[in-house]
Amino acid sequence: MRSPLEFIFLLLIKGCLPCAVNEDQQPLETYLLNKMAQSAMASEALPNPNVLLALRLAQDHSLNIERRLLKKLSKDAIDRMKNDNSNNPLTNYYQLGLSILALCQLQGTFSPSQIADLFSPDEKKYYLSGQFSVDTAALAILAQICVQNTMNDAALVKENRTISANVQWLLKKMLEHKSNRGIIGNMYSTGEAMQALFVADKYLVPGSWNCTQTLATVLSEIPKGTFDNPMAAAQLLPSLWGRTYLDVNRFNCSKDKGDHFTYFALQQIMPFASQRSITVMYTVTDSYSNRFSESTTVTVPESSVFFRVMEAAQEKDPKKFRFTYEQSQWGPYITSVQDLRADNENCIYWKLLSGKTPLSKGAGEYVVSDGESLLVKFTT
């Protein structure tokens, strides 16, 4: 028998600190938190629910920033509903996971047996563009564990067993995509994957994941600017505190501070205005129905992003290189080239590549190099 004190101690370790940044690593986390909070306060920024979740899960809170963001989000949701007649169909399993997670956290009604079937092992559900999507698997685990935690009815043995089997399959697949530095999928899926591993730790094969190694690797990327995109920061931060989306309603750790968030405006480092120009090769290809393939070379200032290359090509020859985009939480999402539109429901989209390698960042963030071959490809 454990003493009550021992029990509370274990609960504290398990509930608040499964594997989290230590005092020495705190400046990295503070940098990211400030970067994200700064974006939330920028008047032109799209209000981002992931940012609000991350702020809520932080140990240091600014209730003032949270309140202002919540107000912006509510207004944005109403505006969207007024302007959108498309019913916003769910187009992938990541979104299904997100919706079920929200429903479960808000005590909505759902059928555990349908959820157990919905997330059954099936490669098609968890693959995007021919690649296993660790992000999708992570959300499916978080949603199912949330549902499982609400199932205290003894009659639900079968559903419980199915969910356990689904989660075990997803964990195995996810860990097959772990690099030897501890990255799960890629840099941008690792934060949510860590959350999934935290909540499903009872299903983990002992020794199959070294949390400290993963944490050290993602932390080492922060100074390189890898997570400077506020959405990337928001998806990573909760795992740095050892917390998850399942904690949003129930975290009440004694270390949490009410309104002591030391928000400071980050010094804006103005990028050195380079005089140098670089030349890149740019191609747009419809490899879905093979209607066109056009190439050109464009000259742009050094340190330009992919989007700048697309604009330069469009200016040079709008007939061949005209394109459209939509502003999203991750930045500009390319929706069409030469009027050929991406189709979310059928998973046909404009893919970004450098040579043959798909980019892990969007057009608004990927910095191009001299002599690089850039490709925008219409594909499934």
Ligand code: B12
């Ligand atoms: C589903 C998905 C896709 C689908 C989207 C269409 C569909 N069928 O729904 C497809 C496969 C087409 C796709 C494409 C790309 N994606 Co994607 N995608 C996702 C995923 C798994 C879920 C997004 C989602 O549904 N969110 C929930 C809904 C409710 O929010 P939403 O804001 O409405 O979501 C929309 C946007 O996120 C947008 N979108 C999807 N991916 C990307 C990527 C970028 C850079 C932008 C600006 C927008 C965008 O499409 C979503 C659906 O409409 C995320 C994972 C994650 N952790 O966020 C990766 C993710 C956002 N994608 C990523 C990337 C890199 C891309 C590509 C740039 C890949 C490439 N080399 O071409 C392209 C975008 C190119 C372009 N045209 O601009 C990265 C972004 C990382 C970063 N730092 O920018 C993520 C985080 C995956 C990862 N771990 O690397 N994606």
